[in-house]
Amino acid sequence: MGDFERVRTHMVDNQLRTNDVTDLRILDAMGELPRERFVPSAKRCIAYSDQDVPLSAGDGQRFLMKPHIFAKLLQLADIGSDDVVLCAGCATGYSVAVASRLAGSVVGIEKDPETVESASALLVDLGIENAAVIAGDPATGGASEGPYDVILVDGAVEVLPQSLTAQLKDGGRLVVVEGRGGAGVAKIYVRSGDVVSGRFAFNASINLLPGFEKPREFVF
Numbered sequence: 658m659g660d661f662e663r664v665r666t667h668m669v670d671n672q673l674r675t676n677d678v679t680d681l682r683i684l685d686a687m688g689e690l691p692r693e694r695f696v697p698s699a700k701r702c703i704a705y706s707d708q709d710v711p712l713s714a715g716d717g718q719r720f721l722m723k724p725h726i727f728a729k730l731l732q733l734a735d736i737g738s739d740d741v742v743l744c745a746g747c748a749t750g751y752s753v754a755v756a757s758r759l760a761g762s763v764v765g766i767e768k769d770p771e772t773v774e775s776a777s778a779l780l781v782d783l784g785i786e787n788a789a790v791i792a793g794d795p796a797t798g799g800a801s802e803g804p805y806d807v808i809l810v811d812g813a814v815e816v817l818p819q820s821l822t823a824q825l826k827d828g829g830r831l832v833v834v835e836g837r838g839g840a841g842v843a844k845i846y847v848r849s850g851d852v853v854s855g856r857f858a859f860n861a862s863i864n865l866l867p868g869f870e871k872p873r874e875f876v877f
Contacts (some may be wrong), residue, residue, distance in 0.1 A: 661693050661705075668692075668705040668724050676725040680732045686758035687728060694779060695751040696721055709864045712748055719748045720864045722811065726843070727752065730809060730832045733845050733858050736760050740806035745821060746795035746866045750776030752811045753788045763788035764802045766795050768868070796868045798824045805829055812866025813841055822846055822853045834861045 669688045678684065693704040700710055709720035736742060736759040744752040747765030749772065756763045757780075767773050767790055776790040793799055796818050798808070803824040810821070810833040822831055825848040834841050841862045846855040 661691065661701075664705040665689075665692065672707050672725045673728045676729060678725065678728040678732055682759050683728050683731050683755070686755045687724065690751075690754050690758075690783070692721075692724075692751060694783075695749040695754070718864075719867070720812065721748070721751055722863050726834070726861045726863055727755075729859060729861075730834070730843060731755065731759065733843065734807045734809060734830050734832045736807050741803070741826075742807045742809065743799055743803065743805045743824065744809050744811055745798060746811040746868070747776065747790060748772060748811065750780055750790050752809060753790060754780060754783060754785055756807075756809065757785050757788040760807070761787065764799050764805075765790040766793045766799045768792070768794055794868065795866065796820065800824055807832070810834075810866065810869070812869070813837065813861075813863045814866060814869035815871035816869060817846075818869075822848065825853065832858075834863050837865055838862055 665688055669684055693701040696704045696710050703710055709723055712719040739761040742756045742760040742763045744765040747753050747767050750765055753763050753765035770792055773790050773792045780788055798821045804826040805824055806826055806829050808821055808831040813834040827848055829848045831846040834843050839862055843858040843861040844855045845858050846853050
């Protein structure tokens with residue numbers, strides 16, 4: 658067993674199982690997919706650590722979500738084998754790759770064209786045929802490919818746009834972490850007819866996804 662295989666198994670056993678991730682499909686998918694390939698080469702040594710792994714620098718810094726929080730969000734979404742899934746803000750495509758093992762088809766949406774290109778190439782290289790990454794604004798969603806059974810927001814938000822919940826099918830679920838830092842909570846939103854209702858699921862702290870910030874208020 659190679660080094661990455663060992664740390665991948667360690668991640669599953671010590672981060673996922675110990676945090677009540679019991680869905681064997683998720684455990685198998687995250688135990689098999691090479692998470693290290695979805696991060697910059699300089700960050701591969703921490704690809705399986707219990708932290709948000711930086712993918713880029715600057716004001717629009719992006720992260721790969723903590724493994725156990727990501728897994729718990731997937732489990733909360735209860736993805737079925739025929740479901741159509743949207744991963745909003747998928748960055749390098751890890752969420753898309755894992756979700757592709759659970760769903761019928763997956764669409765990832767990402768703003769940066771170069772990231773879209775590299776994520777798409779990686780999915781092809783891994784032999785993933787039921788998923789694609791497209792260019793667009795994650796906060797706007799991917800209405801042209803929807804509606805969706807499940808929407809996963811791949812980062813924390815301060816404001817959840819109605820444009821995303823509007824793309825849920827009847828009975829569709831959206832899972833997201835709302836709030837910054839220690840104030841973050843995971844929530845699930847479910848559409849029933851014209852009504853979308855949300856409920857608390859668990860406490861969660863992950864980095865904010867650019868484009869989902871609360872508008873700054875004018876102060877006199």
